[in-house]
Amino acid sequence: MPTFTQLTDLDREAMLQTIGVGSIEDLFADVPADARFPRLDLPPALSEVEVQRHVGRLAARNVTVRDWPCFLGAGAYNHASPSVVSHVMGMPQLATAYTPYQPEVSQGTLQAMFEFQSLVCDLLGMEAANASVYDGASAAGEAVLMAQRITRRERVVLSGALNPQWREVIQSYVAARGVEVATSEVALGASGALVADQVAGLVDARTACVVVMQPDAFGRVHDLAPVAAAAREAGALLVVATADPTCYALLRTPGAWGADIAVAEGQPLGLPLQFGGPWAGLMACKSRHLRQLPGRIAGQTTDHDGRRGWVLTLQAREQHIRREKATSNICTSQTLLAIGVSAYLSLLGPEGLREVARQSRAYAAYAAAEIAARTAFRVATPAPFYNELLILGPVGGEAARHHLVERQILGGVPARSLDGAYPDGLLLAFTEMNNREEIDALVQALAEVGA
Amino acid sequence: MIAAMPDLESARTVVTAGPQPEPLLSELSHAGAPGYRLPTLDVPEADSLDAVLLREDLPLPEIGELDVVRHYTHLAQRNVCIDSVFYPLGSCTMKYNPRVNEDVARLPGIAHVHPLQPDETVQGALELLYRLQQALTEITGFESATLQPAAGAQGELAGMLMIRAYHVDRGDARRKKVLVPDSAHGTNPATAAMCGYYTVAIPTDAHGEVDLDRLRAECDDTVAGMMLTNPNTLGLFERHLQEVTSIVHAAGGLVYGDGANLNAILGVVKPAEMGFDCLHINVHKTFSTPHGAGGPGAGPVVVSELLEPYLPTPLVVQGDDGSFALVHHRPKSIGRLKGFQGHFGILARAYTYIRMHGEDGLRQVSQTAVLNANYLRACLADLYDLAYDRTCMHELVISGRRLREQHGVRTLDVAKRLIDYGIHPPTIYFPLNVEEALMIEPTETESKATLDRFVRVMRRIAEEAADDPELLRAAPHLQPVGRLDEVTAARKPILRWGAAGSEE
Numbered sequence: 001m002p003t004f005t006q007l008t009d010l011d012r013e014a015m016l017q018t019i020g021v022g023s024i025e026d027l028f029a030d031v032p033a034d035a036r037f038p039r040l041d042l043p044p045a046l047s048e049v050e051v052q053r054h055v056g057r058l059a060a061r062n063v064t065v066r067d068w069p070c071f072l073g074a075g076a077y078n079h080a081s082p083s084v085v086s087h088v089m090g091m092p093q094l095a096t097a098y099t100p101y102q103p104e105v106s107q108g109t110l111q112a113m114f115e116f117q118s119l120v121c122d123l124l125g126m127e128a129a130n131a132s133v134y135d136g137a138s139a140a141g142e143a144v145l146m147a148q149r150i151t152r153r154e155r156v157v158l159s160g161a162l163n164p165q166w167r168e169v170i171q172s173y174v175a176a177r178g179v180e181v182a183t184s185e186v187a188l189g190a191s192g193a194l195v196a197d198q199v200a201g202l203v204d205a206r207t208a209c210v211v212v213m214q215p216d217a218f219g220r221v222h223d224l225a226p227v228a229a230a231a232r233e234a235g236a237l238l239v240v241a242t243a244d245p246t247c248y249a250l251l252r253t254p255g256a257w258g259a260d261i262a263v264a265e266g267q268p269l270g271l272p273l274q275f276g277g278p279w280a281g282l283m284a285c286k287s288r289h290l291r292q293l294p295g296r297i298a299g300q301t302t303d304h305d306g307r308r309g310w311v312l313t314l315q316a317r318e319q320h321i322r323r324e325k326a327t328s329n330i331c332t333s334q335t336l337l338a339i340g341v342s343a344y345l346s347l348l349g350p351e352g353l354r355e356v357a358r359q360s361r362a363y364a365a366y367a368a369a370e371i372a373a374r375t376a377f378r379v380a381t382p383a384p385f386y387n388e389l390l391i392l393g394p395v396g397g398e399a400a401r402h403h404l405v406e407r408q409i410l411g412g413v414p415a416r417s418l419d420g421a422y423p424d425g426l427l428l429a430f431t432e433m434n435n436r437e438e439i440d441a442l443v444q445a446l447a448e449v450g451a
Numbered sequence: 452m453i454a455a456m457p458d459l460e461s462a463r464t465v466v467t468a469g470p471q472p473e474p475l476l477s478e479l480s481h482a483g484a485p486g487y488r489l490p491t492l493d494v495p496e497a498d499s500l501d502a503v504l505l506r507e508d509l510p511l512p513e514i515g516e517l518d519v520v521r522h523y524t525h526l527a528q529r530n531v532c533i534d535s536v537f538y539p540l541g542s543c544t545m546k547y548n549p550r551v552n553e554d555v556a557r558l559p560g561i562a563h564v565h566p567l568q569p570d571e572t573v574q575g576a577l578e579l580l581y582r583l584q585q586a587l588t589e590i591t592g593f594e595s596a597t598l599q600p601a602a603g604a605q606g607e608l609a610g611m612l613m614i615r616a617y618h619v620d621r622g623d624a625r626r627k628k629v630l631v632p633d634s635a636h637g638t639n640p641a642t643a644a645m646c647g648y649y650t651v652a653i654p655t656d657a658h659g660e661v662d663l664d665r666l667r668a669e670c671d672d673t674v675a676g677m678m679l680t681n682p683n684t685l686g687l688f689e690r691h692l693q694e695v696t697s698i699v700h701a702a703g704g705l706v707y708g709d710g711a712n713l714n715a716i717l718g719v720v721k722p723a724e725m726g727f728d729c730l731h732i733n734v735h736k737t738f739s740t741p742h743g744a745g746g747p748g749a750g751p752v753v754v755s756e757l758l759e760p761y762l763p764t765p766l767v768v769q770g771d772d773g774s775f776a777l778v779h780h781r782p783k784s785i786g787r788l789k790g791f792q793g794h795f796g797i798l799a800r801a802y803t804y805i806r807m808h809g810e811d812g813l814r815q816v817s818q819t820a821v822l823n824a825n826y827l828r829a830c831l832a833d834l835y836d837l838a839y840d841r842t843c844m845h846e847l848v849i850s851g852r853r854l855r856e857q858h859g860v861r862t863l864d865v866a867k868r869l870i871d872y873g874i875h876p877p878t879i880y881f882p883l884n885v886e887e888a889l890m891i892e893p894t895e896t897e898s899k900a901t902l903d904r905f906v907r908v909m910r911r912i913a914e915e916a917a918d919d920p921e922l923l924r925a926a927p928h929l930q931p932v933g934r935l936d937e938v939t940a941a942r943k944p945i946l947r948w949g950a951a952g953s954e955e
Contacts, residue, residue, distance in 0.1 A: 019829045045808055062564045092527075108526035349512065352486035405571070
């Protein structure tokens, strides 16, 4: 029998007798006989010891961000995560529960969802948040659909400096809705630096929303006042998307810029990289848009004795009630990861998170100066930038990366691998997990290129 | 309160926590409490930013590490979970989550790999994904798989977008109608709507199956496809499945398989052989990955040759030299649905589970799940009305109609009373086409003793409904909170700390 069942032969016999059939096979009489019990050509079953050995060997063939210095970003960032975060996410009462359909026995989950919503609002400067969606990119997709529902308009404007994967996800989400997507161009100026994003100029009276990234995909921090003004004037919504929300330890929040919807990737807030997931998408909005916010939401209430408690609320937005009229088909939040994010923010506190942002910026600034001074590469991201940079040099992004891998450095993402229209450079990201020694090694390796 | 104690079974009663409320993180905050310490910065400070770019304050909690740990320990104690109680939540497959999965997922080579590392530095991860693609197509009989979707609902979106892309690619733009049985999950119509389709509900016939005449009547040249769960949400195998898929195909539509109930049919039948064109797989149900209090899941989609060109990107492929690579650009792909290559950490757990079972093990998983459900059916048939009195698959749907009519006790009250006995209630009031429904999915990992106890408790509750219906209406009796005011919660939402409920 399979490892995780508990019935004995005697149990099975007694149960079949109670049911009134002769064999387990008899229970499958409804399945067409010619298709019943097919062969499955699968590798033989492994014991626990063998499976640990097998997957352990596969895992050992991956370089990890702990093995080599890592300067990869572009939507996923190697920030420090306190040990407590993974231990909290490993608590079985959190990990092996499901959606809190029965609030009396799910107060732990519901309170944790409420706390997460509160922390997201505070971090992003927004008024209301859901309990998370799949990831930052799908949050951006949901944000655009939400803006379309609110404004009843059929055109969206995207910044070309919005992470290309996030733009692709938005495209997939709106593809079936006949929505027109306009994207601003990314260009290098005469000086060799990226020119300012012209996205505000694309916003018109048919525009449902304009989506900008802060900091943008090249690490640049923008004054969002002009695009916010353009959106306001056109009656369009402003959506601010953020790939590394540790920046909001320092930066003016989406809410303060006037964002109607803010979305962000939760991974940099203490979640393991895991080759791409699972993470959590942060999604928040102005209160007046609440009824169009998709996803699970926990709300505070009281029981019959006046005791404080929490329930899933505003469910009239959701698929199990509204079916085809729902705000989204989503029926889960990334609760366990959202709990990890809350634990991270609580452990770091304001001082800790500020230190993360301060160090990330400082290492990026140091690297920028060193690369400019000591290598044939130049920094194409204009100041001010946060923790990510585009560099251009004597070779293209792929060749530069290849050289760094030979030096055992996980050294950046070729920009053209993300978007074929991007300049042929290398995107480098920095966090508090780096240090001077690692960056000096990076600079040294880059100096060898085209020297 | 003593009278409310379920004496017979009290030894197994699970109280989630004591009466003391747990403060919010914001209430635990203590200004100046030392936070997590980072390494010391060893390069010069960056230039300061222009003031217009800076935020004013950063209102995060300040809590010491021990008190953060205690907070989450206390919250955890306010939950029941698979590890603490029988959790027969229908349609959710709350089977045991093997601990070895967790160990594997925490290996550095699984947990600490960046998704944009060069392919040559992630060959083990790509091989794992490739092997999982192969296993999932073999189990379901399809041609190819995408592992990208983040959850079942996103798998549905992927599948329906592929069906749409197929029609559009053929220049067939008239097809706007999607057929969905009236017993379907709400995600089905919601997904169809996200794809720009409208849905038509097909009624369930007297045997609990798709009404073939009504299906034929709706199958015209505007049908894009049908979304079908098999076994269906009544826990029944659709005996005319091949006819259903043939009718839809004859009209030019494709059939989307909702794999929510795959746990019933591993090694029992391959959905592709029944005429499905694609199928999503909830690995957090069938392949034992933890439900995470509501997520994460993962929702791979397997497809026939017809839909293969439209699969989302990226895909994992194996080259002639045996190495593995991610393919990001495919001309007819529906594109990306989320960042990167899917919920790798979850997929690694699912792969581990599949490798521990192999062919016979997986078949026995489904056979045992079906045995357990039918055992409960046989044991409960005299007290509760079966929605449809026939052999079920991995779950059964019963109706509490009789208790309501005779004693004024509703299914909600039965569910809340189960909590007093230390059992997580089944799914209730679903499917929508069954009055006072209780949808019970025991899964294969439960022992006969646990099932027998559940039966005793359900009998006891039926007796209580007759003797003392108020006991049920006031349940649960022993939890840190009683029934909560959901109406006020929705009317005056308080969705974060420090905010008054002023909305509408």
